Amino acid sequence: xxFATLTTGHPDGRLLLVSRDLKTAVDAGAIAPTLxxxxxxxxxxxxxxxxxxxxxxxxxxxxSFAFTPQRCGAPLPRAPQWLDASAFLNHGxxxxxAFNTTPIPDFDTIPVMYQGASDDLLGPHVDIALPSxxxxxxFEGEFGVVVGAVPLGATPQEALDAxxxxxxxNDWSLRAxxxxxxxxxxxxxxxxxxxxxxxxAVTPDELGGAWREGRVHLALEVQHNGKRFGEPHGxxxxxxxxxxxxxxxxxxxxxxxxxxxxxxxxNVDRAAGSACIxxxxxxxxxxxxxxxxxxxxxxxxxxxxxxxxxxxxxPFGVIDQRVVQSAHAx
Amino acid sequence: xxFATLTTGHPDGRLLLVSRDLKTAVDAGAIAPTLxxxxxxxxxxxxxxxxxxxxxxxxxxxxSFAFTPQRCGAPLPRAPQWLDASAFLNHGxxxxxAFNTTPIPDFDTIPVMYQGASDDLLGPHVDIALPSxxxxxxFEGEFGVVVGAVPLGATPQEALDAxxxxxxxNDWSLRAxxxxxxxxxxxxxxxxxxxxxxxxAVTPDELGGAWREGRVHLALEVQHNGKRFGEPHGxxxxxxxxxxxxxxxxxxxxxxxxxxxxxxxxNVDRAAGSACIxxxxxxxxxxxxxxxxxxxxxxxxxxxxxxxxxxxxxPFGVIDQRVVQSAHAx
Numbered sequence: 197x198x199f200a201t202l203t204t205g206h207p208d209g210r211l212l213l214v215s216r217d218l219k220t221a222v223d224a225g226a227i228a229p230t231l232x233x234x235x236x237x238x239x240x241x242x243x244x245x246x247x248x249x250x251x252x253x254x255x256x257x258x259x260s261f262a263f264t265p266q267r268c269g270a271p272l273p274r275a276p277q278w279l280d281a282s283a284f285l286n287h288g289x290x291x292x293x294a295f296n297t298t299p300i301p302d303f304d305t306i307p308v309m310y311q312g313a314s315d316d317l318l319g320p321h322v323d324i325a326l327p328s329x330x331x332x333x334x335f336e337g338e339f340g341v342v343v344g345a346v347p348l349g350a351t352p353q354e355a356l357d358a359x360x361x362x363x364x365x366n367d368w369s370l371r372a373x374x375x376x377x378x379x380x381x382x383x384x385x386x387x388x389x390x391x392x393x394x395x396x397a398v399t400p401d402e403l404g405g406a407w408r409e410g411r412v413h414l415a416l417e418v419q420h421n422g423k424r425f426g427e428p429h430g431x432x433x434x435x436x437x438x439x440x441x442x443x444x445x446x447x448x449x450x451x452x453x454x455x456x457x458x459x460x461x462x463n464v465d466r467a468a469g470s471a472c473i474x475x476x477x478x479x480x481x482x483x484x485x486x487x488x489x490x491x492x493x494x495x496x497x498x499x500x501x502x503x504x505x506x507x508x509x510x511p512f513g514v515i516d517q518r519v520v521q522s523a524h525a526x
Numbered sequence: 527x528x529f530a531t532l533t534t535g536h537p538d539g540r541l542l543l544v545s546r547d548l549k550t551a552v553d554a555g556a557i558a559p560t561l562x563x564x565x566x567x568x569x570x571x572x573x574x575x576x577x578x579x580x581x582x583x584x585x586x587x588x589x590s591f592a593f594t595p596q597r598c599g600a601p602l603p604r605a606p607q608w609l610d611a612s613a614f615l616n617h618g619x620x621x622x623x624a625f626n627t628t629p630i631p632d633f634d635t636i637p638v639m640y641q642g643a644s645d646d647l648l649g650p651h652v653d654i655a656l657p658s659x660x661x662x663x664x665f666e667g668e669f670g671v672v673v674g675a676v677p678l679g680a681t682p683q684e685a686l687d688a689x690x691x692x693x694x695x696n697d698w699s700l701r702a703x704x705x706x707x708x709x710x711x712x713x714x715x716x717x718x719x720x721x722x723x724x725x726x727a728v729t730p731d732e733l734g735g736a737w738r739e740g741r742v743h744l745a746l747e748v749q750h751n752g753k754r755f756g757e758p759h760g761x762x763x764x765x766x767x768x769x770x771x772x773x774x775x776x777x778x779x780x781x782x783x784x785x786x787x788x789x790x791x792x793n794v795d796r797a798a799g800s801a802c803i804x805x806x807x808x809x810x811x812x813x814x815x816x817x818x819x820x821x822x823x824x825x826x827x828x829x830x831x832x833x834x835x836x837x838x839x840x841p842f843g844v845i846d847q848r849v850v851q852s853a854h855a856x
Contacts, residue, residue, distance in 0.1 A: 276645030300710045310712040311641040315606030315781040380630045382640040383713015386776040446716040451645040
């Protein structure tokens with residue numbers, strides 16, 4: 197199934213089912229008013245949602261309408277937890293050089309993960325309002341999963357079985373603030389503004405063979421101001437999403453609707469380009485001695501879309517956002 | 527006003543008003559069903575809540591009943607964000623020695639703060655279930671504030687004006703996991719299980735003169751297994767809660783109901799004792815060359831209660847919890 201969330205007066209929006217080709221949608225609010233409500237009662241609502249989804253794809257759903265991602269927020273505008281890993285070793289190793297931080301211990305055997313704010317997750321086409329260009333505004337293209345309830349101490353297999361949805365993420369980052377926050381040991385906070393999401397969250401079966409070994413086997417095509425930035429592939433994750441979710445549940449339970457991210461998608465093959473500016477900049481420094489790609493300016497745009505190995509559009513729709521200056525900035 | 531949350535079938539519980547002497551309570555759900563709902567509509571519900579609170583204190587409230595903290599959860603069982611600082615420099619400096627980590631840069635001029643899970647906040651008398659004694663189970667006595675909506679870029683004064691409630695916190699910590707997570711730079715995650723709260727959240731005016739300079743001027747009395755552990759005083763916070771909240775809102779907005787904690791209360795005067803075991807252990811190491819106080823065992827209890835400068839009971843009620851082994855542990 198494919199889900200989206202219509203932006204309404206309610207902070208959690210309204211649940212839509214979206215057709216497999218992303219062309220039509222239907223209000224699913226009579227089955228579950230919001231995606232979070234659906235995840236909280238998954239066993240009860242799954243069958244009726246599947247029925248409606250089948251009708252929608254067959255052109256038989258009553259009151260279906262053209263799917264307009266611009267009217268949608270994040271699939272989960274508010275989530276119980278948002279936990280983001282850094283599971284692409286190539287990215288992590290490059291970022292250590294970019295930030296000039298000491299190598300992360302056991303980086304290849306124990307996942308690293310920060311807890312982000314989950315009360316204000318942004319839709320695919322809203323402007324992101326930030327206080328200052330001097331903060332080093334950057335995007336980060338990622339994949340992620342949304343789980344059902346996960347008990348404390350779940351195994352990686354149990355955690356993988358709890359994956360309900362797969363999502364595509366832009367984890368906005370302020371690079372001038374990150375290194376200092378890392379050195380405090382308390383982790384990212386000011387360096388991580390509200391995270392943004394592609395409009396469509398999909399059940400793993402929608403990925404077909406691109407969902408295997410707990411990883412998303414799709415490329416993530418990234419464009420900055422209309423120019424190609426990279427299309428790194430999801431297959432190189434060091435840890436499966438099952439391992440990441442189990443890591444998060446080591447000493448706490450996870451509520452249904454918790455989102456766990458992969459960290460910036462990144463490949464050893466430099467021909468794949470990058471899914472964030474900071475990574476490209478450190479490659480420039482390594483290759484040329486200095487960084488030539490600036491961070492984002494107000495008015496800049498970033499576009500992200502998954503693609504399968506044949507180049508076809510991925511299942512999540514498109515993130516296409518503009519950076520603007522926040523009104524309240526001092 | 528003083529609020530508590532009755533544990534019900536609903537994850538956010540049911541809003542109670544509690545009398546000033548903590549002896550009686552009344553269901554306030556007709557005004558706002560939950561404390562979170564009250565915070566989201568504060569301007570609308572404040573006056574009717576104040577009216578009911580006045581009637582309760584005068585013994586005139588209909589259907590009032592004896593206040594039973596054992597039937598209550600955290601004032602906010604789920605919050606939009608839970609952000610915990612480390613604003614007592616004495617504690618932070620000692621913890622650097624305990625963890626053998628490098629000194630936090632600008633620790634006395636820029637707040638440090640981690641983002642914790644806010645989807646499963648525990649009540650004052652429930653058992654805390656954890657997987658292993660080998661994780662170094664510890665309590666941390668803290669004060670905190672709950673804010674209304676705070677815009678991105680709020681000043682410390684604007685942030686202080688947004689404080690709606692003051693709370694008392696036990697920030698459970700797993701000390702064997704903390705140093706490694708600090709060294710990753712991504713911050714605490716496995717090291718921070720579900721946080722616990724005293725039953726009563728109070729508006730700042732309830733503190734009288736004990737709420738000044740954006741700080742809680744009360745001692746926090748801590749007992750471990752019935753024995754005195756310490757009673758450090760809240761006045762030595764390096765940063766005001768206004769400064770802490772403004773720090774959190776530097777690059778994100780905070781939703782109404784966001785909780786910001788002080789970090790472990792700690793005083794330079796060692797006669798005050800400690801509000802966590804790790805701090806006492808590092809003092810033992812400094813004084814005697816080795817730590818003699820073990821971390822908590824399954825079955826251990828911790829009790830925390832604020833006290834004013836005359837030794838009278840504080841306004842938040844009591845945290846009294848037992849550590850047990852989690853069922854799902856491997």
